[in-house]
Amino acid sequence: MGGSCDEASQNRKTSWKKNPEAVKENILTIATEEFAAQGLSGANINEIAKRTATSKRMIYYYFGDKEGLYQHVLERVYSSLRETEQALNVSDLEPVAALRRLTEATFDSHVNNPHFIRLVMIENIHNAEYVKKSEIIPKLNKAIIEKLADVCERGKASGVLREDADPLELHWMTSSASFYNVSNMATFSTSFGNSLYTKEGQKRMRQRVVDMVLGAVVVGYQPPPVS
Amino acid sequence: MGGSCDEASQNRKTSWKKNPEAVKENILTIATEEFAAQGLSGANINEIAKRTATSKRMIYYYFGDKEGLYQHVLERVYSSLRETEQALNVSDLEPVAALRRLTEATFDSHVNNPHFIRLVMIENIHNAEYVKKSEIIPKLNKAIIEKLADVCERGKASGVLREDADPLELHWMTSSASFYNVSNMATFSTSFGNSLYTKEGQKRMRQRVVDMVLGAVVVGYQPPPVS
DNA sequence: TGACAAATTAACCACGAGGTACATAAGTGA
DNA sequence: TCACTTATGTACCTCGTGGTTAATTTGTCA
Structure with missing residues (x-):
């Protein structure tokens, strides 16, 4: 075959x-x-x-049956993306650099995995019914949070991160921008033109996302001017 | 009947x-x-x-036929949401307050219109095919951008907003967080627990979103501590 | 080899869902 | 009242699609 x-x-x-x-x-x-x-x-x-x-x-x-096939597809694509994320090691970077790196990596991995994005969209349409059924998906999500928790801890200890920095909230913020960037590209560019979806536009938005995230948790963060 | x-x-x-x-x-x-x-x-x-x-x-x-019905449904829900947004007047607020207000209103209107969110998700699954076909939807999206453009202009003139503040990017940032907050609630809370989706969690995230947006464009913005 | 199980094919089926034909009641105006 | 258009209900049809039956080939090992 x-x-x-x-x-x-x-x-x-x-x-x-x-x-x-x-x-x-x-x-x-x-x-x-x-x-x-x-x-x-x-x-x-x-x-x-x-x-x-x-x-x-x-x-x-x-x-x-069809649902069984879908379930396998879903788990496979989840595993694949999380493996990629897990491969990234930021424990030897100082907290702000680590956070920047994680944010950039999340942004990029979403851009590079449109199938994952679409399947998660579909799952949300189905109220996460099949994610809930899965034995393996919940386990996959721990890693990213643990990484962020480590960064937060180190950042607070050295005083560069705000005391209210929270790993789960950080993940939410990073994910929201990264996910939406891909998931809503079609309607967004139809409604508002594709200027944010050119090569340069995407580079700029990637920078913006990093600035947003860092701005939210880094003490006294000043985003650099964006071209 | x-x-x-x-x-x-x-x-x-x-x-x-x-x-x-x-x-x-x-x-x-x-x-x-x-x-x-x-x-x-x-x-x-x-x-x-x-x-x-x-x-x-x-x-x-x-x-x-079915597609005709869907098309009408889509246009109706788009119109409804945009009308709500249009009702908000921020021209008499100073730029930072106006931006805060617009961001909060976007966050809230997304929370309050789950049908809109889901239909836009579905549209994106279909590569915005029916949004593209629509005669009326493109017109509806001008208003929000114009409002943000006005705020940006005033803000830059008075020096409170950064020179690189851009209305379209602002809309993207606000929308991404507000949209994801609703669209991905099912998978997110399944994976990470629903702590961000309690009443208090949502209040906190709403504040976070405002801080992210303001932090990105307000000169020297310092987000207040979040509980 | 031959028994036996796993892997695979091709033809087939039931039925649900999108869509239609046709009859007819409700209004409108002369 | 009567012709005519608009609006509505009932019954029906067709075909695509998820799923199956039964037979066939491929490979293992005693």
Whole structure:
């Protein structure tokens, strides 16, 4: 089946199966695109099947039903983004630099993961029903908060951060701007033109977001002039 | 029919009255709820019809098809929110107070219009296809930018606002926080607990948003300590 | 090898949901 | 009152879509 690289063939021991992993991956990849593009009810299983290298039957074989497929897609995309975030290490940066770095990284990771954004939008339309069902998603979110908590602690200790700085609020502020930047691009640029969505516009907004976040928690922060 | 408070509503089967406007309003009200809750493909015309005081036939009679109904719903909810925003007059406030007021009003109007939020989310899933088709929506968005432009101009003239303050960027910053606050409540509180979504949490976040916005454009702004 | 299970295919099905045909009651004006 | 338009209800149709049945191939290991 349309495997990318068949490491499964040279695989050792209990690998007597044909190529289940590649098939599952293939299905999830296509399904991610379709669900992100069309939503849960909007996506079409026949269409997904047609685009995969396998058949509709296999979707049901591995994922049970449409909702099961969606659930897997959601967990997979969450995991992927959080892994990226987790790879970033800021513990050796001084607090303000660390915060700047985390904010920039969040902004960038949102820009680079439109599928994640769209699936989270869709989840919110569904009142987070499938996120709630998930066993793994809640665990993924701890890391980012812990990182921010560490920065806050160090920042308060050295006096560069305000005493009321709060990791959860910081995450909310960073996320809100970063998320909206991608999620509402379509309506925003339709309504107000795309000047904030050019390459230069995005660079400026990224800087603005950093300034907003730092301005909220850094003692006496003065944002540099933006071009 | 009898959308609001008609007394003869149980006898409509045998002797109904003509009431096109009320019927249309009734359909739009129900359809707004359904589309906001389920999305375009998720909403069910039969279900909408069942919930109205009229029949499915009338939906097609007045709105053509499902997409036509959705388009009307979208325009109606946009108009409603923008009218509310337009009612706010800040031209007699000094620039910083005006900006604070506008930010608070945006935050509040988003909280108070969850249907609008959800429909805009849905629109973004559809790449703003129906907003683009609309004749009226683009016109509605001018007002808010003009208000912010006026504040910026006055603020720069008196020296309280930074020279790089920009009305469009200000609107983006205010909207992003206000929108995300509502749009992502479900996933955020599922992942991180609902401490920011209690009555006190929301009051605090509202203040944070104001501080972020003011901090970005007010010369030497020092946010007050947040409890 | 042959039994047995896992993986996979192709044809098929039920039904829900979008949309329509048609009849008819409610108003309007002469 | 009667013709005519607008508004409304009932019953109906069609087809797309989620999901399944049953048979077939592929691979493991005794």
